Amino acid sequence: MRLTKLSIIIPVYNEAATVLEILNKIKSVQLIHNIKKEFVIVDDGSQDASKQLVHHFINENPTLDIQYHEHEENQGKGASIQTGISNATGEFLIIQDADLEYNPAEYNVLLQPILDDVADVVYGSRFLKKEKKRTSYFWHYNANKFLTFLSNIxxxxxxxxxxxxxxxxxxxxxxxxxxxxKRFGFEPEVTAKLARIKGIRVKEVSISYESRRYNEGKKIGWKDGVRAIYCIVKYGLFRMN
Incomplete structure (x- = not known):
């Protein structure tokens, strides 16, 4: 497949502290092979200044390819991603949180296996190899490892x-x-459903990660971990039957 446009889906919920910075980081990225970028911004009922800041960015950058969608009420990250997916026009899409934990400068790292025609899906792994990173909370790190292990089963x-x-x-x-x-269950659900597709090629590449703290706006909690286990089992059982 010839890749001409990458759709970047950006769920936003009360991210006034970082949303402008992440949008400018995305803007500054030069994709390899002159691949074009499409911003697909989905505000999920923000109650802070996120909406105003996003509109300021849009108004200041009239030449950029930007879609803006808005949920009147907060529905969850998964719901925002679904809105983004349904509206994306690029041949490939990537999900970009509106915080600063993930670095858009690494888009080309994820794109390379696609361009080399060795993958249909690429996951950016925070754990593939050890590098200097701002680490997650102890329980968060180990919960991720456990959920991944369970998902793989x-x-x-x-x-x-x-x-x-x-x-x-x-x-x-x-x-x-x-x-x-609708919430963080998107990750195990999409993984389980991708795995059902016969012949799909899934590859991982190593990425950097700068974990933010709860006082900086981190939203995922233990209830989301419990839901993830439920989703892994629920959607995984269909494949095993």
Whole structure:
């Protein structure tokens, strides 16, 4: 497949402290092979200044390819991603949180396996190899490792980081998947459903990661971990039957 445009899906919920910085970081990235960027921004009912800041960015950058969508009420990250997927027009898409934990400068690292025609889906792994990174909370790190291990049992994949935000997906493939999880259950659900597709090629590449703290706005909690286990089992069992 010839890749001409990458859709960058950006869920936003109360990210006034970082949303402008992440949008400018995305703007500054030069994609290899002159691949174009499409911003697909989805505000999920923000109650802070996020909306105003996003509109300021849009107004200041009239030449950029930007879609803006808004949920009147907060529905969850998964719901925002679903809105983004349904509206993306690029041949591939990537999910970009509006915080600063993941670095857009690494898009080209994720794109390379696609351009080399060795993958249909690329996950950016925070754990593939050890590098200097701002580490997660102890429980968060180990919960991610456990959830990935459990996901691998049900999916048959050999991932090191199922919960990563950086998932580079073939748009045609993911648009055909019926997704239902509205919150952080998106990660195990999409992984399980991708694994069902016969012949799909899933590859991981190593990425950097700068974990933020709860006082900096981190939103995921233990209830989301419990839901992830439920989703892994629920969607994984369909594959095993």
């Amino acid at each position: 049900f999916s048959g994949l050999k991932l090191t980081d199922m919960e990563t935000c950086y998932k580079l997906l073939n748009s045609e493939i993911v648009k055909k998947i019926q997704l239902s999880e």
